[in-house]
Amino acid sequence: MKNDIFNFRRFGKYFASDLMTCRANYGLSLLTISLVFPIALYLIINVFHLIMESTWNGPDLGLRFFVFCVAMFCLIVTMPVKCYGKLTEKQYGSFWLTLPASKLEKFISMFIIICIIAPFAGAALYIGADALICAFDHTCGKNLIAGSIEFVRKWSEMGEMTMNFVDETFTIEDATLTKELLEQLSSPLLYIDEIFGITLPFLLGAIYFKSSKTVKTILVLFAISTVSSIVMAPIVDSWSSELLENMNNDPTAILEMFSNGLFKNLVLLDTVTDTIVNVALLTCIWFRIKTLKH
Amino acid sequence: MITIKDLGFAYGEKVVLKNISMTLEEGRIYGLLGENGVGKTTLLTLLCGLKRPQAGSIDTDGLKPFDRQPSLLSDQYYLSDEVPAMNMKAEEYAKNYGKFWENFDLGKFHEVMAVFENDPQQKMTHMSFGQLKKTYISFALACNTKHLYMDEPTNGLDIPSKSQFRKAVTKYTREDSIILISTHQVRDLENIIDPIIILDRQDVLLNATLEEISQKLYFDYSSEKIEDALYCEMIPGGNIQVCLNQSGEDSKVNIEALFNTVHQHKELIKGIFNK
Numbered sequence: 001m002k003n004d005i006f007n008f009r010r011f012g013k014y015f016a017s018d019l020m021t022c023r024a025n026y027g028l029s030l031l032t033i034s035l036v037f038p039i040a041l042y043l044i045i046n047v048f049h050l051i052m053e054s055t056w057n058g059p060d061l062g063l064r065f066f067v068f069c070v071a072m073f074c075l076i077v078t079m080p081v082k083c084y085g086k087l088t089e090k091q092y093g094s095f096w097l098t099l100p101a102s103k104l105e106k107f108i109s110m111f112i113i114i115c116i117i118a119p120f121a122g123a124a125l126y127i128g129a130d131a132l133i134c135a136f137d138h139t140c141g142k143n144l145i146a147g148s149i150e151f152v153r154k155w156s157e158m159g160e161m162t163m164n165f166v167d168e169t170f171t172i173e174d175a176t177l178t179k180e181l182l183e184q185l186s187s188p189l190l191y192i193d194e195i196f197g198i199t200l201p202f203l204l205g206a207i208y209f210k211s212s213k214t215v216k217t218i219l220v221l222f223a224i225s226t227v228s229s230i231v232m233a234p235i236v237d238s239w240s241s242e243l244l245e246n247m248n249n250d251p252t253a254i255l256e257m258f259s260n261g262l263f264k265n266l267v268l269l270d271t272v273t274d275t276i277v278n279v280a281l282l283t284c285i286w287f288r289i290k291t292l293k294h
Numbered sequence: 295m296i297t298i299k300d301l302g303f304a305y306g307e308k309v310v311l312k313n314i315s316m317t318l319e320e321g322r323i324y325g326l327l328g329e330n331g332v333g334k335t336t337l338l339t340l341l342c343g344l345k346r347p348q349a350g351s352i353d354t355d356g357l358k359p360f361d362r363q364p365s366l367l368s369d370q371y372y373l374s375d376e377v378p379a380m381n382m383k384a385e386e387y388a389k390n391y392g393k394f395w396e397n398f399d400l401g402k403f404h405e406v407m408a409v410f411e412n413d414p415q416q417k418m419t420h421m422s423f424g425q426l427k428k429t430y431i432s433f434a435l436a437c438n439t440k441h442l443y444m445d446e447p448t449n450g451l452d453i454p455s456k457s458q459f460r461k462a463v464t465k466y467t468r469e470d471s472i473i474l475i476s477t478h479q480v481r482d483l484e485n486i487i488d489p490i491i492i493l494d495r496q497d498v499l500l501n502a503t504l505e506e507i508s509q510k511l512y513f514d515y516s517s518e519k520i521e522d523a524l525y526c527e528m529i530p531g532g533n534i535q536v537c538l539n540q541s542g543e544d545s546k547v548n549i550e551a552l553f554n555t556v557h558q559h560k561e562l563i564k565g566i567f568n569k
Contacts, residue, residue: 002364002365004363004364004365007364010364010394013393013394014394017390017391017393017394020382020390021380021390024380024381024382025381086378089378090374090376091374091376091377091378092378094339094344094372094374095374095377095378097343097344097362098342098343098344098362098367098370098371098372099367099391099394100364100367100368100394100395101364101367101394102362102363102364103362105364293344293345293346294339294344294345
């Protein structure tokens with residue numbers, strides 16, 4: 001009896017061919033985004049410095065990190081449409097749906113390529129290009145990886161400093177709280193699941209909308225955030241009013257509330273909420289694949 | 295065997311197929327004929343699982359096509375009337391995707407490509423529509439599937455390619471396969487399709503083998519006028535006339551004349567063939 005739900009051998013074959021198709025459809029764009037952005041930034045900033053100050057000075061870490069985020073956003077937004085956007089077209093969609101692999105295998109392959117391989121390959125290429133530029137031209141300072149490590153180290157040191165900076169107005173509890181918050185904020189777990197949170201809506205948009213996929217996805221995200229802001233505003237308002245009232249009555253109560261709940265469990269809370277959103281998005285993608293017709 | 299029972303499908307308010315029932319048997323090349331918009335492509339897409347039946351059922355060797363189970367998908371191939379130009383060479387395409395079909399034969403792909411005088415090293419995005427179609431036909435035949443559905447396969451093919459297509463279909467398909475070819479251009483497939491299915495709006499007008507057709511209808515090619523002919527068309531050097539075969543005499547079925555006869559005498563033909 002053949003396994004029609006998931007078969008490792010068949011999945012391996014499907015994944016390899018899916019990856020090859022994505023490489024053919026998006027490989028060049030991925031290379032362009034990952035390599036052109038750092039090189040262009042380096043050249044533009046140097047030319048700018050030469051014209052304005054007559055000095056040879058590369059882009060600093062902050063600017064390079066910002067452009068890196070922009071490049072990764074461009075990659076994440078454009079890749080799902082290029083790789084899977086054709087599924088809504090009759091020609092390619094019919095071919096894809098009748099390809100002998102199970103829906104689960106197609107779904108997992110899509111997830112791995114869009115949410116893991118593409119962002120990490122793009123980031124690795126970008127960071128590699130940035131490291132090469134920094135190795136050749138020391139005016140750029142540290143490369144993105146070394147710079148980020150340095151940033152996290154300084155962040156942790158700030159926590160240590162607050163522990164030492166304790167006087168009458170700034171208590172040891174305050175300092176512990178600040179240190180914990182900084183530790184939580186520097187946790188990579190806080191940011192890794194954000195990758196899925198950004199890629200999954202665009203993947204869903206790519207296989208759901210028939211045209212103007214990226215624009216429609218952005219508009220839907222904008223509409224959802226507007227509606228959720230309107231819905232959440234009264235709740236946040238009542239919560240903050242209560243908070244202010246408590247602060248007037250007992251200032252330590254707020255500190256306790258934060259230290260016992262929100263700050264201590266920031267990573268956990270963030271991971272749980274992101275996971276709920278990501279699971280909901282994955283469910284929508286799964287049902288779209290399951291019910292896609294041509 | 296494929297069993298279609300009371301199949302129904304509509305696009306919104308527009309009903310395309312209604313109460314369609316038929317059985318498709320192994321070892322046959324079915325010709326699916328019908329006017330524009332009667333639901334030939336819809337029926338093919340329902341058979342290969344691209345659409346879900348809204349009424350009735352389709353049973354392909356005990357499986358439902360819309361479940362799109364790999365075991366059924368690997369034993370069927372649907373050649374759409376419009377084919378995508380993939381961003382790779384034809385041979386790369388065959389190697390990359392052929393492995394999903396258990397019986398795929400790369401050697402056969404090359405053979406059929408050679409029959410069509412098509413270059414497997416050419417990039418699919420650089421091919422003309424006809425070349426692309428020939429690549430997909432070669433791929434479809436190389437898959438060696440039991441169920442093969444082709445939607446207007448000769449569209450876009452030049453005159454030599456049409457005869458090469460007929461040759462390839464008869465030579466490179468399995469003995470036990472069920473092949474369903476939808477076409478408007480009956481002359482392109484005249485010598486290979488048997489039985490003939492003629493679809494009408496929401497109905498099957500005819501589903502019969504050429505033998506059954508020639509037993510019940512007589513195709514006369516003489517210049518003498520037959521009084522009670524169901525259909526008559528002038529051709530150079532005489533007429534094609536279709537009449538009821540009362541003497542049991544054999545005649546060569548002309549599919550175009552048959553199609554026109556069926557359309558002019560729908561109820562009569564249905565009555566004759568449903569006896």
